[in-house]
Amino acid sequence: MSSEADILLRMRDVRIDGFADEQWHEIIKGVDLTLRKGEVLGLIGESGAGKSTLGLAAMGFARPGCRLTGGEILFDGVDLMRASERQKQRLRGARIAYVAQSAAAAFNPAHRLLDQTVESGIRHGVLRPDNARETAVELYRAMDLPDPEHFGDRFPHQVSGGQLQRAMTAMAMACRPDLIVFDEPTTALDVTTQVNVLAAMRGAVKRFDTAAIYITHDLAVVAQMADRIKVLRHGEEIEEADTETMLRAPKQPYTRSLWAVRSIRKPGEGSADKVLEVRGVTAAYGTRPVLEDVSFDVPRGRTVAVVGESGSGKSTAARVITGLLPPTDGGVRFNGQDLAPDLAGRSKEDLRRIQMIYQMADTAMNPRQTVREIIGRPVQFYFAKTGAEVDARVSELLQMIELDDSFLDRLPGELSGGQKQRICIARALAADPEVIICDEVTSALDQIVQDGILKLLMRLQKDLGVSYIFITHDIATVRAISDEIVVMYQGRVVEKGMKEDILSPPHADYTALLLSSVPEMEVGWLDRTLAAQGDGAA
Amino acid sequence: MHPIIRTILQRLGLGLFTLFLVSIVIFSAIEFLPGDFTEAVLGQAATRETVAAFRHELGLDQPAWIRYFDWIGSVLQGDFGTSFSGRASSGVDRSREVVDLIAPRLMNTLFLAAMTAIIAVPLALFLGVTAALYRNSLYDRIVNAGTLSTISMPEFFVAYILILLLSTLVPVFPTLAAVTPRTPLLERIYLTALPSMTLTLVIVAHMMRMTRAAIINLLASPYIEMARLKGLSGRRVILHHALPNAWAPIVNVIAFNLAYLVVGVVVVEVVFVYPGIGQLMVDAVTARDIPVVQACALIFAATYILLNLLADIISIVTNPRLLHPR
DSSP states (O other), X not given: OOOGGGEEXXXXXXXXXXXXXXXXXXXXEEEEEEEETTOEEXXXXXXXXXXXXXXXXXXXXXXXXXXXXXXXXXXXXXXXXXXXXXXXXXXBTTTEEEEXXXXXXXXXXXXXXXXXXXXXXXXXXXXXXXXXXXXXXXXXXXXXXXXXXXXXXXXGGGSOHHHHHHHHXXXXXXXXXXXXXXXXXXXXXXXXXXXHHHHHHHHHHHHTTOEEEEEESOHHXXXXXXXXXXXXXXXXXXXXXXXXXXXXXXXSHHHHHHHHOOOOOOOOOOOSOEEXXXXXXXXXXXXXXXXXXXXXXXXXXXXXXXXXXXXXXXHHHHHHHHTSSOOSEEEEEETTEEOOSSGGGSOXXXXXXXXXXOSOHHHHSOTTSOHHHHHHHHHHHHXXXXXXXXXXXXXXXXXXXXXXXXXXXXXXXXXXXXXXXXXXXXXXXXXXXXXXXXXXXXXXXXXXXXXXXHHHHHHHHHHHOOEEEEEESOHHHHHHHOXXXXXXXXXXXXXXXXXXXXXXXSOOHHHHHHHHXXXXXXXXXXXXXXXXXXXXXX | OOHHHHHHHXXXXXXXXXXXXXXXHXXXXXXXXXXXXXXXXXXXXXXXXXXHHHHHXXXXXXXXXXXXXXXXXXXXXTOOOBOSTTOSSSSSOOOOBHHHHHHHHHHHHHHHHHHHHHHHHHHHHHHHHHHHHTTTSHHHHHHHHHHHHHHHSOHHHHHHHHHIIIIIISOOSOSOOOOOTTOOHHHXXXXXXXXXXXXXXXXXXXXXXXXXXXXXXXXXXXXXXXXXXXXXXXXXXXXXXXXXXXXXXXXXXXXXHHHHHHHSOHHHHHHTTOOOHHHHHHHXXXXXXXXXXXXXXXXXXXXXXXXXXXXXXHHHHTOHHHHSOO
């Protein structure tokens, strides 16, 4: 079984440089990788670990700003490190295919899906123009796409994200390649969509006996897809083992720390004292309705998690509460008083008491302002403080977020992702608010960093008594920090209540689907879930 | 109605409205020109009565808004009025209709513009695409440096160098492009060779650089990386995957340059003594021949608006999001 002849891809001591800060740095530091025919290898690690770079190197490809500097990449006997561009072109698309993270960006907006699906097949001479359509339709059917006969006649912008991701797998399959590199293919999808995409991808890989490298940061996902798992960190291999062993008994402390995240649990606590009440809010963008009769309360000093998939209206609810989008009906009460529907009608004091933290800390800060200016601004604006008073307050805030004065004169570009989000938290705290709306604040961060941020937010709540409205699509985060939960679907509240009540059966239909779709870190979860959801539907 | 057709009709309406506003601007600008035709023709020695009589004959004694509506009303009926010149109270009326003055000149200008465009646009696209394909190569640098140097030189200088090279040192083409309405087509092409070469050199750089930049700008897109990872050749990636998404900025620059060919080439006309509309307008401004100036300005404005409208429409129909809504 494990004879040499089975080996499809063998990478030895691969080294890759990346260009940053005017010089080349080694970002992959001598990694070995062996893949047998029909085998699925999971590559996991945090952002910056070099997963995608290594995955692309398996195709002999280096992104602009990267270069392959050493080692050997043998694909079926051909050394891609030394092969000519023409040789590599012949392999790519035909024998090694790629599935990208964002299908919406990876499909060319100018061409129909069918043409793109069969393009490499026709170019490589695997498909003939006259039978290409049939092949594509067959693949669309295999990927469970709706109306496979006509699906390919559409343009990328005319189909949904989950469908595009499946279409991209179909495109990768068009030449029946020996190897597919999946680069975080479901990261951008909602959990309920992810389950079906994962199932379709795994089905296709099994059916055509294709080998795959599956890159992700999500352990639970990789546990469903991979036969073996390799853990990367800072461009080096930490360890590799078959999936079951890896999940049961990781050897290295780093791997164990990855496994251990999301250990935070706090019991939900209620409170009769309501700081904020959303009352029957209906809102629309132009004529397109987005919220319909949304009501929920925020108890003082507690966390309300607003959960739902993209398009469910979570962020729109935040816009209504902050006054950015006046509702067409209903309203928001704060400390028992009605708030003006729009920003112009609210006093400075109203504005001060509700603050926001955003998902992308990067774009939420002015890249040309120092930390001192970013945090100092609300102190000046809301409390009319100047000079030394502002500096003292900024230092105090930095301490609260577990940073020190050495950060005062840094620009956002000089901070890590987690530090940026901490600065955004400090900026919100600078206004001494009663409610902070956290809009997917941990979604763009690695698990370990997420944990740090969540712990910080929980400690601040204990110390300051601030209330959070925590908007997220991530059930694990909800479990970790919420007291109450509001489940939203298509602009309506489908269920709300204390955390323990919502998370334990019986569930509303949508809540059940949402909860059951969150991958769990055990082998065979996907099969059981599909079976269970299938039963439920039948 | 297909949303595209509605958009196009909207743009067309907007274009007409713009043209209306421009006509007001043109008319007012001419009002503010110092001096007037009567003084220019009759000289300073003319008595007040003569001037008044002449002004009355030309209608210049009417209030501005009446003259504006007279003018725009006739223009809407296709009547651009009668030229002021040749009407001097010499007893013999040798004045000519503005249309008769402008039409042959406009035909000449459009001929030169078309001839230049037929060479320059494909050449610029070819150079731009190949420069993007072989970017940072020696070829790319030569194309960039070459086009940049031709655009950096004043047009008349380019013209004189071409005359020196292709007319004096190696006498291939004539220096003077003196065409008449009866010049046959082939001879016309031969006569206008040098002016159109000059203009080609002047406009190619702009369009070529925009084509190159628009394509290179897209090369970092995930779908271009995807195309490469599908094993497609560099040429196919550029022509099939980048270019179709790059049309919008490219056609805008092309439209701008084509408009320049119609409205901005007076210097080149002067150098080659080519009877185009630019020279006519400059002469008319000098002589304060208001109806001719107004008509020329209106034609120029219409050219800009029409070409930009075309560019907009092409941008829209090359964008599948607009052409094929969800």
